[in-house]
Amino acid sequence: MVETHSGGCACGAVRYRVLGKPVFATVCHCKFCQRRLASAFAVIATFDEQSVEIIQGELSECEHRSDKSGRWLRMRFCPNCGTTVLHTAEIRPGMRSIVAGTFDDTDWFAIDRHIWVQSKLPWVSMPPGVAVYPQGAPPSPQPDQPQEPAP
Numbered sequence: 001m002v003e004t005h006s007g008g009c010a011c012g013a014v015r016y017r018v019l020g021k022p023v024f025a026t027v028c029h030c031k032f033c034q035r036r037l038a039s040a041f042a043v044i045a046t047f048d049e050q051s052v053e054i055i056q057g058e059l060s061e062c063e064h065r066s067d068k069s070g071r072w073l074r075m076r077f078c079p080n081c082g083t084t085v086l087h088t089a090e091i092r093p094g095m096r097s098i099v100a101g102t103f104d105d106t107d108w109f110a111i112d113r114h115i116w117v118q119s120k121l122p123w124v125s126m127p128p129g130v131a132v133y134p135q136g137a138p139p140s141p142q143p144d145q146p147q148e149p150a151p
């Protein structure tokens with residue numbers, strides 16, 4: 001049986017459920033995540049979109065375009081309390097990323113990697129056993145397609 005986990009926004013208007021474990025779980029220390037979540041870093045659990053179900057309420061959407069890459073990020077938040085619950089990103093089609101502080105249980109999955117560590121706050125130290133990237137993570141491997149050597 002596939003495990004399920006639930007979560008929601010701070011006021012309780014929006015509730016969601018996820019199926020199974022995240023495809024990957026990331027801590028992002030970029031300046032944009034620090035600002036958009038008003039926090040020291042973002043904890044992001046990314047799932048296939050069909051594994052994420054909004055079971056109550058409606059989410060509003062705000063699109064941000066990176067001035068570095070030009071790609072969009074669509075943040076989806078509760079219109080009542082403003083909690084950002086998830087986002088979708090142009091770079092990850094077919095996936096939804098849950099802002100993991102919104103889970104009812106926040107400790108049920110392990111973090112795979114820390115990204116944008118070059119802008120982490122000085123009092124944050126890296127735990128052993130995780131992948132650490134100064135900037136963004138390399139693209140996810142595509143299991144359906146053979147890896148082609150770079151030209």
Ligand SMILES: [Zn+2]
Nearest residue numbers: 009011078081
């Ligand atoms: Zn809310």
Ligand SMILES: [Zn+2]
Nearest residue numbers: 028029030033
């Ligand atoms: Zn970030």
